[in-house]
Structures are given as C-alpha cells and as structure tokens.
Amino acid sequence: DVKVTQSSRYLVKRTGEKVFLECVQDMDHENMFWYRQDPGLGLRLIYFSYDVKMKEKGDIPEGYSVSREKKERFSLILESASTNQTSMYLCASAGGHKEKLFFGSGTQLSVL
Amino acid sequence: AQRVTQPEKLLSVFKGAPVELKCNYSYSGSPELFWYVQYSRQRLQLLLRHISRESIKGFTADLNKGETSFHLKKPFAQEEDSAMYYCALREYGNKLVFGAGTILRVKS
Numbered sequence: 001d002v003k004v005t006q007s008s009r010y011l012v013k014r015t016g017e018k019v020f021l022e023c024v025q026d027m028d029h030e031n032m033f034w035y036r037q038d039p040g041l042g043l044r045l046i047y048f049s050y051d052v053k054m055k056e057k058g059d060i061p062e063g064y065s066v067s068r069e070k071k072e073r074f075s076l077i078l079e080s081a082s083t084n085q086t087s088m089y090l091c092a093s094a095g096g097h098k099e100k101l102f103f104g105s106g107t108q109l110s111v112l
Numbered sequence: 113a114q115r116v117t118q119p120e121k122l123l124s125v126f127k128g129a130p131v132e133l134k135c136n137y138s139y140s141g142s143p144e145l146f147w148y149v150q151y152s153r154q155r156l157q158l159l160l161r162h163i164s165r166e167s168i169k170g171f172t173a174d175l176n177k178g179e180t181s182f183h184l185k186k187p188f189a190q191e192e193d194s195a196m197y198y199c200a201l202r203e204y205g206n207k208l209v210f211g212a213g214t215i216l217r218v219k220s
Binding site: 102103105 | 146211213
C-alpha cells in the first residue's frame with residue numbers, strides 16, 4: 001500500500017514564524033500535491049510538483065512556497081505565517097499521468 | 113474556470129433510506145469526475161471514478177453531460193457510510209478541482 005506520511009499531525013505556530021510542513025511518500029511517485037482543507041471550501045490546491053525540482057502554482061499559492069529536492073519529499077513552506085493560514089493541510093501523491101491520488105493523514109496548523 | 117458544486121453541506125438520512133449526494137460541474141472539454149471519501153479519523157481516499165463505471169460499497173455515480181451532473185447514489189444507506197464526500201473534476205494531468213464537500217450522516 002502507498003504510504004504518504006506527513007511529519008506532524010498538529011502544529012501550533014505564532015504569527016510571523018516560518019513554518020515547514022513535510023511530506024514523504026514511499027512509492028516513487030512523480031507527482032506530489034499540497035492542498036488545504038477548510039469547512040465550506042473543500043480542498044484547494046496550493047502547489048504541486050511533477051518531478052524533482054519542478055513546481056507549479058495551484059489555485060491559492062499566495063503566502064506559500066514549496067521545495068522538492070528529492071523525489072520522495074515535498075515540503076510546504078509558510079514564509080511568514082498568518083492567522084488566515086490556520087487550516088488542515090493535506091499532502092497527496094500520484095504515480096503516472098492520470099493516476100489516482102493517495103493522501104496523507106493531514107497536518108492541522110493553528111497560527112496564533 | 114472549472115468548477116465543482118456540491119450544494120448540500122450536510123445530508124442526514126435514516127439507515128435503509130436511499131442516498132443521493134449531488135455534484136454539478138462546469139468544464140469546457142470532456143470531463144473526468146471522481147468521488148473521494150473521508151471517514152472519521154481516516155485519510156481521504158478515492159471512492160469511485162466515472163470512467164470505471166463501477167459500484168463501490170453499493171455506491172454508483174453516472175455522468176450526465178446534459179445536466180453537467182455526477183450525483184452519487186446508494187439505494188440503502190448504512191451507518192458506516194457516514195463520512196465527508198468530495199466530488200472532484202480532473203482539470204489536466206493529475207490536477208483535480210474539488211467541491212466543497214458534503215457530510216453524510218446516517219442515523220439509526
């Protein structure tokens with residue numbers, strides 16, 4: 001079974017802090033994604049990556065950046081956390097073109 | 113822009129009753145649609161995709177291009193069906209656009 005692991009289940013940070021959310025997958029998938037999940041808004045794509053060192057903006061990239069130095073790891077970075085970035089963050093990966101997404105268990109981030 | 117609309121935030125039904133979770137989409141090309149499900153304390157996972165034309169856990173969904181809909185149906189709800197359900201549309205490649213989600217609550 002594909003394993004997508006997010007390093008933290010819960011995270012509490014202060015406004016202005018730099019925050020790193022880590023995601024690792026163990027199935028050699030090319031494609032990795034970061035979504036945020038908010039009640040009433042569903043899942044919104046922040047960034048995705050088709051390959052190492054490649055990244056593309058999703059629908060809501062403002063205030064975020066990403067890093068993919070190794071195929072199995074995709075990091076989401078909040079350069080200066082703000083309270084409106086309090087959310088559940090979901091990482092996902094997928095194999096080849098048009099394959100289904102496998103999701104991590106999520107990181108609930110609270111920015112105070 | 114592509115959109116997926118799930119008009120109901122919450123759908124509450126009794127066990128044994130039929131279920132229909134609504135999903136409407138807007139897409140200029142030939143759409144590919146999915147239903148994802150998240151049970152309590154579990155990961156979001158794929159339930160079914162329209163191209164497979166399959167029934168999973170008793171659920172089916174038919175793509176209606178005329179009505180631009182992809183409603184999820186089950187004839188007899190079970191308590192274990194209680195979950196959050198997301199309809200999703202493939203924009204391109206592996207990029208999916210998700211709806212806002214519908215919570216299904218099955219009461220005994």
